[in-house]
Amino acid sequence: MAGKADRTREQILDKAQSLFAEKGFKQVTMKDVCQITGMSRGGLYSHFSSTAEIFEALLEKMTSNDAMDFRGMINEGVSAHSILQGALEQIKEEMLSPEDSLSLAMYEYGETVDSKVMAKLNEDANKKWADLIRYGIRRGEFKDVDVEEVVNVILYSYQGVRMWSRVVALKQETVSSICEHIWKTLIGE
Amino acid sequence: MAGKADRTREQILDKAQSLFAEKGFKQVTMKDVCQITGMSRGGLYSHFSSTAEIFEALLEKMTSNDAMDFRGMINEGVSAHSILQGALEQIKEEMLSPEDSLSLAMYEYGETVDSKVMAKLNEDANKKWADLIRYGIRRGEFKDVDVEEVVNVILYSYQGVRMWSRVVALKQETVSSICEHIWKTLIGE
Numbered sequence: 001m002a003g004k005a006d007r008t009r010e011q012i013l014d015k016a017q018s019l020f021a022e023k024g025f026k027q028v029t030m031k032d033v034c035q036i037t038g039m040s041r042g043g044l045y046s047h048f049s050s051t052a053e054i055f056e057a058l059l060e061k062m063t064s065n066d067a068m069d070f071r072g073m074i075n076e077g078v079s080a081h082s083i084l085q086g087a088l089e090q091i092k093e094e095m096l097s098p099e100d101s102l103s104l105a106m107y108e109y110g111e112t113v114d115s116k117v118m119a120k121l122n123e124d125a126n127k128k129w130a131d132l133i134r135y136g137i138r139r140g141e142f143k144d145v146d147v148e149e150v151v152n153v154i155l156y157s158y159q160g161v162r163m164w165s166r167v168v169a170l171k172q173e174t175v176s177s178i179c180e181h182i183w184k185t186l187i188g189e
Numbered sequence: 190m191a192g193k194a195d196r197t198r199e200q201i202l203d204k205a206q207s208l209f210a211e212k213g214f215k216q217v218t219m220k221d222v223c224q225i226t227g228m229s230r231g232g233l234y235s236h237f238s239s240t241a242e243i244f245e246a247l248l249e250k251m252t253s254n255d256a257m258d259f260r261g262m263i264n265e266g267v268s269a270h271s272i273l274q275g276a277l278e279q280i281k282e283e284m285l286s287p288e289d290s291l292s293l294a295m296y297e298y299g300e301t302v303d304s305k306v307m308a309k310l311n312e313d314a315n316k317k318w319a320d321l322i323r324y325g326i327r328r329g330e331f332k333d334v335d336v337e338e339v340v341n342v343i344l345y346s347y348q349g350v351r352m353w354s355r356v357v358a359l360k361q362e363t364v365s366s367i368c369e370h371i372w373k374t375l376i377g378e
Contacts, residue, residue, distance in 0.1 A: 160345030
């Protein structure tokens, strides 16, 4: 069971996400986070020492989402079909929530604080998808595609949508069609 | 032959592009443009009345690139293969030039000035690619793909790369593999 400190931490991350999504990274201050969480300065600083630390914790939380724990599911022998289906549902949901998109914040964080964190994030996502696709091919569930190619198309089309959905009204069909394309590429019609 | 005013305009756009690419849209002032072009305030204002006007002219210039004039080539009966090849070369070159990427500036412009310009840009690109793909299918040069789906994959993976290449060092293979994927999807191995 999560302790009180963990729950407070979760609440900070939830509220901070909407701040970063709205304002990007650079314009968010610890004072803004105090305001939105209703916490005192001392209270907030006992959990996080800077907006960079909050932002990094947020990225970590996002990437450890259950539906995206490919390695865990692969180890349990879950079918590649099911893993892909769950992952596509998850990224579809994310793509359809432009108000939660951290694209601009990630961009600003990468430019102003530490581009290595972004490089690492990119590498991890790359490896994770490549492992899933290889697993699917090995089990005969996926077509024998060029793994790196398909991973790049998945990650970059996802990022393109995440970013542009903040600027241009996104149609649900756009998102569905991209997920459809990934499915067709790996599994067929 | 282009007159002196046209040449000056071109020079302003060229220099302004590097400014917008470096700083985004919001942080660029007319004073910055004077400085980088070496023009007087009066001189610059005789061509453009605001950074928004410069930025819009720049977007227009970029989208009217020869290699991307699909309609013109379709009307001349150029093969869909050749048009696609030229277009992929063009977008590959663009993707490999993160220093020219206007992604952040477009994002900021869309958020602060006019999101309609971005919606229009998006619509035009969409229509242009859809026309090319339908033309290729009609001529039996392209596979009978789902047009909207492939257009979305092309446009969003391109935008994803354009944006992320500013934050994370981009490998040439990443860009090549995305172009390869588009080629395979439309034409086959």
